[in-house]
Amino acid sequence: MVKNSMIPKNVIIKTEKLNLWYGEKQALHDINMEVYPNKVTALIGPSGCGKSTLIRCFNRMNDLIPTCKITGDVIFDGENIYDPSVDVVSVRKKIGMVFQKPNPFPKSVYENIAYGPRVSGIKDKKGLDEIVERSIKNAALWEEVQDRLHESAMGLSGGQQQRLCIARALAIEPEIILMDEPCSALDPIATAKIEDLIEELKKKYTVIIVTHNMQQAARVSDYAAYMYLGKLIEFGVTEQIFEDPREELTEKYITGRFG
Amino acid sequence: MTQGLRKRMIAFLKKKRIKEISIKTIFFLTAISSIIVIFSIILFLLKDSIPIFQKVGIWGFLSGTRWYPTGSPPLYGTFPLIVGTLLVTLGAMIIAIPLSLGSAIFISELATPRMRAIIKPAIELLAGIPSVVYGFFGLIVLTVWLRISFNQPSGESWLAGSILLGIMAIPTITSVAEDAISSVPREYKEGSLALSATRWQTISKVIVPSSLSGITAAIILGMGRAIGETMAVLMVCGNPTYGLIPSPIWNVFAPIKTLTATLGIEMGEVASNSNHYYALFGVAILLLVITLIVNILASIILGRLKERQQSGSKKRRKISYENSQKIKRTIFSIIAIIVILSLFVNAGILITGIILLILLGWYSIRKKISAKHMQRIAFTAILAAIITVIIILGIILAYIIGNGAGALSWEFISGTPSNLGRSGGIFPAIIGTFYLVFGAILIALPLGVGAAIFLTEYTREGKVTKIIRAGADLLNGTPSIVFGLFGFAFLVLYLRFGISLLAGQITLAFMILPTIIRTTEEALKCVPQNLREGSFALGASKWQTIRKVVLPPAAPGILTGAILGIGRAAGETAPILFTAVVFSGFYPSSVLDPVNALPYHLYILATSIPNSQQAQAGTALVLLLLVIGIYFIAVFIRNHYQKTMKW
Numbered sequence: 001m002v003k004n005s006m007i008p009k010n011v012i013i014k015t016e017k018l019n020l021w022y023g024e025k026q027a028l029h030d031i032n033m034e035v036y037p038n039k040v041t042a043l044i045g046p047s048g049c050g051k052s053t054l055i056r057c058f059n060r061m062n063d064l065i066p067t068c069k070i071t072g073d074v075i076f077d078g079e080n081i082y083d084p085s086v087d088v089v090s091v092r093k094k095i096g097m098v099f100q101k102p103n104p105f106p107k108s109v110y111e112n113i114a115y116g117p118r119v120s121g122i123k124d125k126k127g128l129d130e131i132v133e134r135s136i137k138n139a140a141l142w143e144e145v146q147d148r149l150h151e152s153a154m155g156l157s158g159g160q161q162q163r164l165c166i167a168r169a170l171a172i173e174p175e176i177i178l179m180d181e182p183c184s185a186l187d188p189i190a191t192a193k194i195e196d197l198i199e200e201l202k203k204k205y206t207v208i209i210v211t212h213n214m215q216q217a218a219r220v221s222d223y224a225a226y227m228y229l230g231k232l233i234e235f236g237v238t239e240q241i242f243e244d245p246r247e248e249l250t251e252k253y254i255t256g257r258f259g
Numbered sequence: 260m261t262q263g264l265r266k267r268m269i270a271f272l273k274k275k276r277i278k279e280i281s282i283k284t285i286f287f288l289t290a291i292s293s294i295i296v297i298f299s300i301i302l303f304l305l306k307d308s309i310p311i312f313q314k315v316g317i318w319g320f321l322s323g324t325r326w327y328p329t330g331s332p333p334l335y336g337t338f339p340l341i342v343g344t345l346l347v348t349l350g351a352m353i354i355a356i357p358l359s360l361g362s363a364i365f366i367s368e369l370a371t372p373r374m375r376a377i378i379k380p381a382i383e384l385l386a387g388i389p390s391v392v393y394g395f396f397g398l399i400v401l402t403v404w405l406r407i408s409f410n411q412p413s414g415e416s417w418l419a420g421s422i423l424l425g426i427m428a429i430p431t432i433t434s435v436a437e438d439a440i441s442s443v444p445r446e447y448k449e450g451s452l453a454l455s456a457t458r459w460q461t462i463s464k465v466i467v468p469s470s471l472s473g474i475t476a477a478i479i480l481g482m483g484r485a486i487g488e489t490m491a492v493l494m495v496c497g498n499p500t501y502g503l504i505p506s507p508i509w510n511v512f513a514p515i516k517t518l519t520a521t522l523g524i525e526m527g528e529v530a531s532n533s534n535h536y537y538a539l540f541g542v543a544i545l546l547l548v549i550t551l552i553v554n555i556l557a558s559i560i561l562g563r564l565k566e567r568q569q570s571g572s573k574k575r576r577k578i579s580y581e582n583s584q585k586i587k588r589t590i591f592s593i594i595a596i597i598v599i600l601s602l603f604v605n606a607g608i609l610i611t612g613i614i615l616l617i618l619l620g621w622y623s624i625r626k627k628i629s630a631k632h633m634q635r636i637a638f639t640a641i642l643a644a645i646i647t648v649i650i651i652l653g654i655i656l657a658y659i660i661g662n663g664a665g666a667l668s669w670e671f672i673s674g675t676p677s678n679l680g681r682s683g684g685i686f687p688a689i690i691g692t693f694y695l696v697f698g699a700i701l702i703a704l705p706l707g708v709g710a711a712i713f714l715t716e717y718t719r720e721g722k723v724t725k726i727i728r729a730g731a732d733l734l735n736g737t738p739s740i741v742f743g744l745f746g747f748a749f750l751v752l753y754l755r756f757g758i759s760l761l762a763g764q765i766t767l768a769f770m771i772l773p774t775i776i777r778t779t780e781e782a783l784k785c786v787p788q789n790l791r792e793g794s795f796a797l798g799a800s801k802w803q804t805i806r807k808v809v810l811p812p813a814a815p816g817i818l819t820g821a822i823l824g825i826g827r828a829a830g831e832t833a834p835i836l837f838t839a840v841v842f843s844g845f846y847p848s849s850v851l852d853p854v855n856a857l858p859y860h861l862y863i864l865a866t867s868i869p870n871s872q873q874a875q876a877g878t879a880l881v882l883l884l885l886v887i888g889i890y891f892i893a894v895f896i897r898n899h900y901q902k903t904m905k906w
Contacts, residue, residue, distance in 0.1 A: 059453060066372060089630070093455035103446035105465055116454035119464065119630065165450070172455055 012037040012206050013058060013095075013176060018072035020053060022065065027053045029231045031072070035176070035223075040198060040207040042221035042238065044214065046253065050230040051210045052100075055178050058208060059095040060088050076176075093120060096169035097178040101185050102161035104153035104168070109136075109145050112153045112164060116172035131171050139167035140197050159190025166197065170205075177201065179209040183216065195220050214254065218242050226250045275800060282802045283717055289709025293776065294730035296769050300737065300745045304547060307748050308540035311335060320541055326502035326521065328535040335538045337518070337545060339502040343417075344486055344517040344549070346505070347496065350421025351428055351485045356478060358425075359432035361644025363477075366433070367440040368462055369641065378645065379437075380894060385652055386430035387890040388883060389830030391858040394494030395865045395879050396655055397423045399872075402495055411512045415497035418511040423495055424485040426651055432481035433648075439473020440466060459634035472560050479557040487550050487738030489519040489833040490858075494866060496520060509601040518546045519833075522740050526837050531752060543744045547737060554736035558729075663880025666873045672881065675844040680864050681871045685878055687844050691760075691854030692885070694847065695839060696828045698764030699771060704821055706768075707775030714776070715783040716805055735773035739833040742770045746838035761850040763839020770834050771824035778823060782816025783809060815900035822893035830886045832858040857882045 011034045020028035028050050035041050043051040053062065060081060062068045073080040081091045104112050113132040122128060132149070136142045141163045145156070153164055162182055169177055179198070183191040198220045201207055211217050217224055217238065224238040226247070234241060234250045245251040312320060315335050323336015362382060366375055401422060402414030443466050451461040467474070497514025502521065505513030521542055529536045603611045628636070674684025710727065718724050746766030756762040786809050794804040810817075840859040847854045861878040864871045 061449060061453065064449065064452070087631075089455050089457050092453055097449075097453035099446060099449060099453075101446060103444070103450040105447055105450065106469055115451070115456070115464070119451075119454065119456040119460045121630070123626075168450075168454060 039222040042217040045227035096174035135171040286713035290713035311537035351424035354425030355428040363436035394491040397495035417515040420496040428481035435477035439470040493520040662876035666877025688860040699767035702768035711779035778820025782813040826889040
């Protein structure tokens with residue numbers, strides 16, 4: 001569906017005819033979308049369009065909702081992650097997630113970061129120390145927390161908490177990081193820091209981000225997908241989506257005529 | 260506006276203000292009623308116990324190792340009774356904690372919504388069974404089973420008491436722990452799962468640690484319930500002379516006597532104002548102090564939990580991770596050594612060896628088990644816990660219903676007892692229970708609802724509400740037998756009501772007062788604030804707002820509370836034991852006459868009337884059906900209005 005010379009050939013994760021229902025209500029309709037490695041892909045659209053629902057399909061977070069039913073495939077590493085033979089734990093090990101509201105555990109900064117490696121079976125103290133330090137540094141938080149590693153993470157500011165959550169996701173060394181409106185609960189300065197961090201992260205990781213802030217999508221993303229009422233309306237290079245949208249709905253939304 | 264009209268309006272507003280103030284005063288008086296009650300309980304217990312402290316001294320009373328007030332010389336040592344209470348409670352907790360926590364985790368984390376909708380009421384049903392019915396079941400089934408299968412001279416023992424109390428504590432611990440676990444923010448769970456933790460890792464490393472204080476409070480509340488329980492313990496523990504402590508101390512088959520059982524047995528036979536009488540009030544004071552400590556502990560822990568949830572604590576961790584691991588290991592090994600030693604003495608070398616081998620084997624392979632297998636093992640254990648609880652409930656219900664059904668007939672329900680209750684019917688007891696409960700609710704409902712209205716509508720959260728709530732909480736944690744003693748000292752003797760319907764009604768009313776206050780408060784708090792603001796903005800006064808806007812939508816909640824109170828009052832034995840009941844077949848002609856009541860009728864039949872099995876089974880079934888029926892009405896009302904009323 002996307003015809004653009006700038007699109008790379010390799011795909012890290014893609015959805016094929018993905019439909020999702022919450023009980024009787026269909027929330028996603030036939031989503032076909034490809035995500036490219038080491039790029040930032042933004043999901044944009046008005047509230048309730050299904051962008052958060054879609055991003056939660058990539059690491060099967062919707063499994064938690066009892067009434068949720070899914071058809072279609074999400075192909076990652078050549079495998080449908082919804083296949084019954086696939087272990088959801090191993091999927092989430094490779095696809096990390098950062099949530100809308102910073103959600104550190106009520107544990108120390110160190111314990112928050114060490115949590116992921118620990119549950120994956122890493123026990124030795126030295127290895128953990130290394131992982132913790134590297135992850136916090138990669139999340140650009142080291143300067144601020146290096147001498148309070150053993151204090152409660154609940155004492156950090158909102159922006160720091162969110163970078164801690166990013167560091168926590170990095171500690172399990174995923175291939176993809178999903179971010180569900182990571183800045184919606186933050187002030188502009190903290191937001192700028194996270195955006196800089198996203199820029200940095202895409203060197204090593206693939207990032208999928210949900211945002212309802214148009215400027216943010218334009219600033220941080222390489223590709224953008226515009227969704228409306230559970231349907232994927234348009235997908236393409238971010239510049240093209242913003243400057244020359246092919247669909248009328250997209251143009252209306254981008255130019256602020258509705259949404 | 261004309262001069263006359265303005266004058267009339269001013270007069271009207273003035274009258275309105277006076278009315279408002281007097282209404283507020285009335286509510287304030289109802290609100291402090293629970294404090295007055297708790298203070299008078301303490302006062303009367305102290306008044307009647309001081310002579311014994313003067314005689315043997317507080318230390319002598321606490322440390323004496325023999326309890327034999329009717330001997331010569333009389334012995335007033337409560338030490339064995341205290342130890343007895345603690346041992347029975349300890350055993351009960353060892354049984355109740357794993358089963359309850361397993362059930363709580365299952366209900367909140369593993370069950371599908373449909374399973375939850377079945378299992379939660381089933382466990383609440385366990386809470387609805389009257390304690391005298393538990394005692395009856397224990398006496399007829401549990402002690403017999405223990406005696407035969409362990410080849411003991413008698414099954415009435417520490418173990419029987421602990422098993423029974425354990426079962427009775429399960430619903431308390433499960434429901435409070437389940438609330439705590441369910442209130443862990445969903446974000447924590449999602450965060451953990453997104454970091455590729457398994458469900459069990461999420462439960463054991465994030466959800467349970469985050470709700471630890473709630474779980475601790477649940478356990479302490481369950482302990483309070485077990486310590487204060489009278490009838491069931493009294494009926495199955497054997498109650499040895501001198502209250503002797505089991506010898507050796509870990510002999511779970513030895514009979515044991517608790518503080519509550521001592522009161523339940525001896526209070527009815529004691530001459531008032533004798534030394535024995537004073538000593539029993541001393542025991543009641545002891546019991547009250549122990550339960551107060553336990554309940555205050557629980558409310559402190561729950562209070563801290565609330566604080567922490569409201570503001571992220573910035574405190575530095577006092578103990579580093581390594582040290583906390585070390586402390587955990589030390590505590591664990593101390594407990595392990597004690598358990599192994601007692602096993603060794605009780606079960607012999609072979610069984611101890613086998614258990615040790617299994618444990619060692621488990622420890623050595625534990626670290627090699629993958630997270631996935633660990634999850635399977637943990638979930639199996641949790642499933643086993645919930646299935647055990649359901650089976651226990653099934654056995655109790657099947658036994659009571661199976662045996663009682665044969666005894667039920669129209670004549671049994673409508674007739675009067677003959678041949679000491681062995682034949683004939685139980686209608687006088689049904690009527691007596693009805694009178695007692697009706698009177699209790701008539702007294703408790705206005706007091707409780709008034710107090711709740713004062714607490715939620717007329718005051719800001721502050722010192723006053725804190726004190727009133729503390730009074731209600733203390734009242735709520737007071738063992739029912741203590742209410743019985745208070746009723747006896749204050750109503751029966753001091754106010755000269757005698758053993759009478761009225762004394763029983765008032766005693767029961769005091770007991771259910773905190774339930775009514777709490778449920779009414781919850782119902783009032785559910786009414787959205789903007790409804791009140793809307794009414795105020797239209798010029799309505801406080802009382803008008805409460806009466807016309809707040810109370811109507813809260814009515815079903817208040818009704819539910821009243822029904823729960825009725826259920827509790829109908830099943831209780833201990834508070835009416837010395838205040839209202841006689842084992843008889845006549846109907847009271849005034850409120851100053853004594854009555855018979857269903858739980859008391861069952862208690863006397865089961866403990867004192869030989870060859871009355873059929874009448875026992877029938878009475879137990881009628882009592883069970885009555886109380887459970889009342890609870891079902893409450894649950895039905897709650898669910899019905901939860902569905903129809905959405906804000």
